[in-house]
Amino acid sequence: MSAVSVTERDRTDGSGNRPQGISVSTNTAPAAVVAADVETAIRVEGLSKRFGKAGPVVLDNINLTIKPGEFVCLLGASGCGKSTLLNIIAGLEHPSEGTVTVASGKSAVMFQESALFPWLTASRNVELALKLRGVPRGRRRGEALELLDLVNLADAANKRPHELSGGMRQRVALARSLAQDRKVLLMDEPFAALDAITRDLLHEELERVWHETGRTIVFVTHNVREAARLGQRVLLMSSRPGRIRNEWRIEDNGPRRIESPEVSRLSIEITNHLREEIRRNAA
């Protein structure tokens, strides 16, 4: 009675060593070509990135299609270009080659540091996002409080960022990105700087917010368990140059927890692949 069933798609040659205990089906067809035009939130085609003309290739021929409402985790070791890929999707950096199409236009972004404006209260930080979105003045306060309530922070509305804990700041940042009201939410290691207890709670929080708001989420992390805990799809990236190596689809038919045996099993499998990728860089 597993709550999670996993489908692995090997992006390279399908010769990964798989541990026992997880039902895996390999699918060699390119990702979601069928009906891609109807149901695509983000499409990345032939994307490459190098910094400077003679610089190293950071991202190499990335092809990726993400459906509306999907929760996708981009996983990789340091220097695999996962944050760069996210920044390119966000429009903060430009690709050297290839195209990125976000169907709903611009996307909301959340960073590792909450990057709240320190001179504004929690509520004002959210209100600023509403203001820049064009929400009329009279409606901003109410909407900001609703968003803060969504992340259980209505009581902290008048506190300034320095009065909040790291986890609370990230929740305000989450509320602020939701205030942008964009269908796509890009998250760059948003919980990496938090302690394990807080992170565990925020996983549950994010999962609930995702279910309630139906956002398309691209979540960058170097934490295998986090990816296995949260994602519907986990994309494993290789480093130097960054390529998408493997993909796991996790059928979500029940609540997951970071302690769940299914999550552990998947984590072990993903970790083995990740180590394989890291070994390639030796010598």
Place this chain on the structure above:
Amino acid sequence: MPPETRSETITPGSLEPDAASGSSVSTRADFRTLEAGLDALQTSPLVEKGPWRRFADGVLPPVVLLLALIAAWQFYIVIAKPRPDLTPGPLDVLTSITDLWSTGHLQTAVVTSLSRGGIGFLIAVAIGTPLGLLLAEWRLLRRALGPLLSGLQVLPSVAWVPAAILWFGLSDATVYFVVLMGAVPSIANGLVAGVDQIPPQLRRVGTVLGANRFEMATLVVLPAAMPGYLAGLKQGWAFSWRSLMAAEIIAVGGSIGFGLGSMLQQSRELADLPGVLATILVILFVGILVELVLFAPAERRLLRRRGLYLTAGR
């Protein structure tokens, strides 16, 4: 295996039912209390100091030191009995201040100097702020003008007095010119430093939130640069006040009114050392007063709101 340790023996099979029940959804209310509990654990309420404590910490030490210095001065006069025309005692200086007050000279001088310093400072703010923003955001201009502005900040603005007298004669324009040359570079450089210290992440958030150039400047860059800007304003005021005194000492007469600098110069010409010392003390006192009444509270408020203000002893 003893029966009492059985409960501690964990096998994957034995965990299966527990794990299933444990992974049941915690209700929304449960989660709320859980999160509220963690929030309470991770934040500690700030303890505000009471008014008496603030007075004892902030006002008492300098006042006590000042009284001690005056006492030491008086003690020296009584013990060493120096020539009264070269070393007047605190009482002589106090008499001089009351004399100046009763003739009305002191009030005129303070009002004249303070209003000139204030107006000059406000003009300097009006020029220095846009200049600083331009320098901070326009790299080419900064490369071209930056060194010159830093040089002007180092150049004592008194050096401009002779030139200003030749250009503008003995008029208020001379005084204002010297004040501006002193204050504008400080204010502009302070703002540039403030903008440079903005964490790049805040600008990226501005971009992500969809701010245009104007919104970025007014809603993100200016507020974020406030600590550096305020430091620049403080220094700008100090330079204004100093330059003003220098200008008033050198340029006396013409249509230039009677300021504190003029009073200082007049006392020197009369060889009135108590008068000179009295004027110096008044100039010092005005400077301290402006700092305490205007800049210190503004700075404290600004830094406290951002969590940058650490009170001593914490």
